[in-house]
Amino acid sequence: MEYEAVIGLEVHAELLTRSKMFCSCPVVDLTEAEPNTAVCEVCAGMPGTLPVVNRRAVEYALRVALALECHIARESVFARKNYFYPDLPKGYQISQYELPLATGGRLPIRTSHGERSVRIRRVHLEEDTGKLTHVEGPEGPYSLVDLNRAGVPLLEIVSEPDMHTVEEVRAYGRGLRQLLRYLGVNTGDMQKGLLRFEANVSVRPKGSQELGTRVEIKNLNSFKALEEAVAFEIRRQIRVLEAGGRIEQETLGWDEARRVTVSQRGKEEAHDYRYFPEPDLPPLVVDDDWLEQVRAEMPELPWEKFRRFQEVYGLPEYETALLTADRPVADYFEVAVQAARKHGVREPLRVAHWMTGELFRLLNQRGLSIEEAPVPPEELAALLGFLQRGDINKNTAQRVLAEMFETGQRAQSIIEARGLRQVSDESRIHQWVEEVLQAHPDEVAKYVKGKEGVANWLFGQVMRKARGQANPQVVRKILMERLQALRRDQANA
Amino acid sequence: MLSREEVLHIAYLARLELTEEEIEEYRKQLSAILDYFERLKEVDTEGIPPTASVLPPRTVLREDEPQQGLSREELLANAPDVEDGQFRVPPVLDW
Numbered sequence: 001m002e003y004e005a006v007i008g009l010e011v012h013a014e015l016l017t018r019s020k021m022f023c024s025c026p027v028v029d030l031t032e033a034e035p036n037t038a039v040c041e042v043c044a045g046m047p048g049t050l051p052v053v054n055r056r057a058v059e060y061a062l063r064v065a066l067a068l069e070c071h072i073a074r075e076s077v078f079a080r081k082n083y084f085y086p087d088l089p090k091g092y093q094i095s096q097y098e099l100p101l102a103t104g105g106r107l108p109i110r111t112s113h114g115e116r117s118v119r120i121r122r123v124h125l126e127e128d129t130g131k132l133t134h135v136e137g138p139e140g141p142y143s144l145v146d147l148n149r150a151g152v153p154l155l156e157i158v159s160e161p162d163m164h165t166v167e168e169v170r171a172y173g174r175g176l177r178q179l180l181r182y183l184g185v186n187t188g189d190m191q192k193g194l195l196r197f198e199a200n201v202s203v204r205p206k207g208s209q210e211l212g213t214r215v216e217i218k219n220l221n222s223f224k225a226l227e228e229a230v231a232f233e234i235r236r237q238i239r240v241l242e243a244g245g246r247i248e249q250e251t252l253g254w255d256e257a258r259r260v261t262v263s264q265r266g267k268e269e270a271h272d273y274r275y276f277p278e279p280d281l282p283p284l285v286v287d288d289d290w291l292e293q294v295r296a297e298m299p300e301l302p303w304e305k306f307r308r309f310q311e312v313y314g315l316p317e318y319e320t321a322l323l324t325a326d327r328p329v330a331d332y333f334e335v336a337v338q339a340a341r342k343h344g345v346r347e348p349l350r351v352a353h354w355m356t357g358e359l360f361r362l363l364n365q366r367g368l369s370i371e372e373a374p375v376p377p378e379e380l381a382a383l384l385g386f387l388q389r390g391d392i393n394k395n396t397a398q399r400v401l402a403e404m405f406e407t408g409q410r411a412q413s414i415i416e417a418r419g420l421r422q423v424s425d426e427s428r429i430h431q432w433v434e435e436v437l438q439a440h441p442d443e444v445a446k447y448v449k450g451k452e453g454v455a456n457w458l459f460g461q462v463m464r465k466a467r468g469q470a471n472p473q474v475v476r477k478i479l480m481e482r483l484q485a486l487r488r489d490q491a492n493a
Numbered sequence: 494m495l496s497r498e499e500v501l502h503i504a505y506l507a508r509l510e511l512t513e514e515e516i517e518e519y520r521k522q523l524s525a526i527l528d529y530f531e532r533l534k535e536v537d538t539e540g541i542p543p544t545a546s547v548l549p550p551r552t553v554l555r556e557d558e559p560q561q562g563l564s565r566e567e568l569l570a571n572a573p574d575v576e577d578g579q580f581r582v583p584p585v586l587d588w
Contacts, residue, residue: 019559026559035578036569040562056557077545084508086582099545132585144579147568272506277545285552 002206003241005234006214007169008121008161010198011176013186014128014152015060021127021153022051022094028148030131031192035146043127043151045089050280057125057153058284060185061101062294064155065123067179067301068105074286076101076124078278086145087129095156097275100124101284107159107179108303109171110321118172119160128152155185161200161211166231173197173226178302182327190222197226201233203241212237213247217261219254229254233261305330313337313348322356328370329355336377343385354384358398362405374408375401383411390471391421424471426478429462432470433479436461437486447483448490455483495524 017027023042042049065072079097105120130150132143157176163169177195180186188195202214217233220226237247252261300308305324309315315323323333333355337348345351359380363373383404387397392415400414407414415421423429436458437444447454462475500519504511511519562568565578574581 017557019555019557023562024555024558024560025562034565036565036580037578038562039568044563044568052553052555054557055554058554082506084506086580086585098543133579134584141584143582143585144576145582146579274506279546282546282548282551282553 001242003203003234003238004206004208005164005230005237006161006202006204006211007163007230008200009159009163009169009172009176010200011157011173012128012196012198013155013157013180014194015057015155015185016187017054017056017060017153019054020151021054021057021125022151023049025151027152029192030146030149033148035144035148037148039147039150043089044147045091051094051278053281053284054153058101058286059294060153060183061123061125061155062286062291063183063185063298064157064180065102065105066291066295066298067183068102068107068120068123068157070102070105070120070123072102072286072291073099075099075283076286077283078125078281079275080278081126081273081275083273085129086143087132087150089130089147089150093127093129094278094281095126095275096124099283101286107172107175109168109175111165111167111171118162118168121158121160123155123157126154126156128154161202161214166227166234169199169230170223170227173223175302178325182299182302184299193221196221199226199230199233201230201237202247203234203237212241213249215247215249215261216251217254218251218264221256225254225256228259229261232259236261299327309333313352315349315352319349319352319356322360323352326370332370332373332377336381339378339381340384343381343388345381345384345388350384350388351381354380354401358401362402366405374406375404379404379411386411386415386421390424391415393422393468393472395468396420396422420469422469422471423466424474426474429466429470429474429478432462432465433475433482436465437482444483444486448487455480458483495520495527 014027019026020043023040025038025040025043028038042051062072076096077099078094080092081095081097082092084091100122102123103121105123106117107120108115108117128149128151130145130147132145134141134143159172163172177186177188177190180195181188186195190196197220199217199220200214201217202212204210204212215233215237217229220229233252240247251264253264255262302324306320309320309324309330310317322329324330333351336351336355340348340351359373359375363370368374380401383397383401386392386400387394392400396415400411400420403409403414404411440458440461443454443458447458459472459476459479462479463470463472466475497516497520500516500523501511503523504516504519569575569578569580572580
């Protein structure tokens with residue numbers, strides 16, 4: 001029997017606010033800050049304290065909801081999710097349950113099968129929990145609690161079970177990460193756990209409309225883990241069903257080392273969380289003015305930029321995807337294209353190729369982001385201008401770019417200081433060609449007798465004589481004219 | 494009437510240990526509370542949105558300005574056990 005997988009993703013994204021969700025404690029980098037140095041009475045859950053909602057956290061959540069074309073609740077309700085775990089000092093997490101901030105949106109994704117949308121079920125605000133470290137002590141195990149992360153604003157984005165392949169999961173995961181980064185609400189750092197994925201996976205006979213029993217996979221802290229875990233789980237479930245077995249509804253963790261999903265114990269059911277409306281917070285009201293203000297600040301969205309880059313710059317899909325993956329990359333490209341035009345470079349694709357080829361290679365080598373590139377877009381454009389005018393050839397341009405990277409100097413200074421301007425002057429090149437032909441009479445004779453390959457060798461000799469500074473097209477043209485003339489002379493003799 | 498198992502489950506969720514007498518007592522008390530809610534359910538609430546709060550819907554927001562909270566010494570002052578600037582607690586498994 002053929003099976004079809006049904007996959008939904010739940011994403012938790014820490015919002016890039018400066019302070020926490022319900023108190024003014026600073027949001028700190030857990031890998032840098034000393035434990036328990038960004039905690040107050042509120043996020044420590046001390047009696048008598050009251051939460052107050054962070055305005056920016058709501059605005060960031062609204063940006064996401066607007067981008068996903070969700071229905072935004074004008075009145076949403078915070079709820080208490082009760083459970084006992086030492087990462088939650090209050091004994092409950094403030095979340096949203098029955099009346100979330102936003103429902104019913106969609107995220108466009110692109111796969112090898114084209115473009116489609118994955119429906120979004122809900123987007124809601126909550127608070128992150130503290131961090132536990134488990135220690136094996138000499139007298140037995142214990143846990144240590146750091147509350148720096150407790151109360152950091154967290155956005156939960158839940159998709160409908162709309163995906164059927166690992167490729168779609170990848171496209172959705174990456175698409176959502178890209179969107180959050182475009183909106184400036186999340187860094188997309190999965191390693192640090194600032195963006196976390198959970199997958200719901202079930203399988204069913206192909207063509208069936210009913211949903212199979214689903215499992216939930218947690219602890220997916222990279223795209224690789226997400227994709228591998230989903231692929232593993234699809235295969236596992238099909239094997240179980242084909243052997244006549246049944247899928248247990250359970251929560252699994254992804255064991256990165258062994259690359260298998262493993263059962264996790266002790267998970268409580270939703271009704272066990274005893275959700276109820278948070279009595280310490282009134283319903284969250286989003287009025288027209290506020291919503292319009294947030295809407296006015298929305299940047300161009302990834303898929304809008306993608307379409308515009310294809311239309312305005314005529315770029316192929318591959319280059320468009322690379323150049324719109326990140327806003328700073330796209331911005332760099334647009335500035336470079338504008339500047340390149342002033343230098344006579346009219347094809348945006350040429351700028352695109354230099355960026356995605358040479359520039360990205362140099363950035364990767366040094367582990368730099370585009371914002372840290374020592375070569376500003378205007379200078380890349382200037383370099384391409386020299387290339388376009390034939391002042392330098394492609395190889396020289398690559399060398400100059402590498403040196404610009406190294407020294408931060410301008411293209412023009414390097415080309416001039418090092419005398420790299422290539423010679424297109426035909427009389428100079430004529431002279432070099434003649435010198436090479438005279439120095440290698442045997443090779444010339446071979447060519448005249450019909451050995452075509454020798455021409456390339458002679459070309460190399462001329463370029464060497466010119467120390468790489470001759471315009472290769474001009475060299476080839478003049479060399480071939482001379483060689484063919486010699487052949488004709490021989491035939492006539 | 495709530496079953497013994499239901500009471501024990503609720504107690505587990507609150508991490509409470511109950512004596513045999515308490516189990517019986519809570520069976521009665523919790524059942525009485527549920528019965529009262531059954532009575533409340535008799536009221537026709539068709540078309541009336543659920544009440545999430547008795548406060549007037551008035552959004553009070555805080556600007557996103559960080560302020561230093563407690564010092565670590567203050568924060569940990571009440572903790573029964575501390576190690577390396579962290580709360581030390583009985584072992585808990587990931588779930």
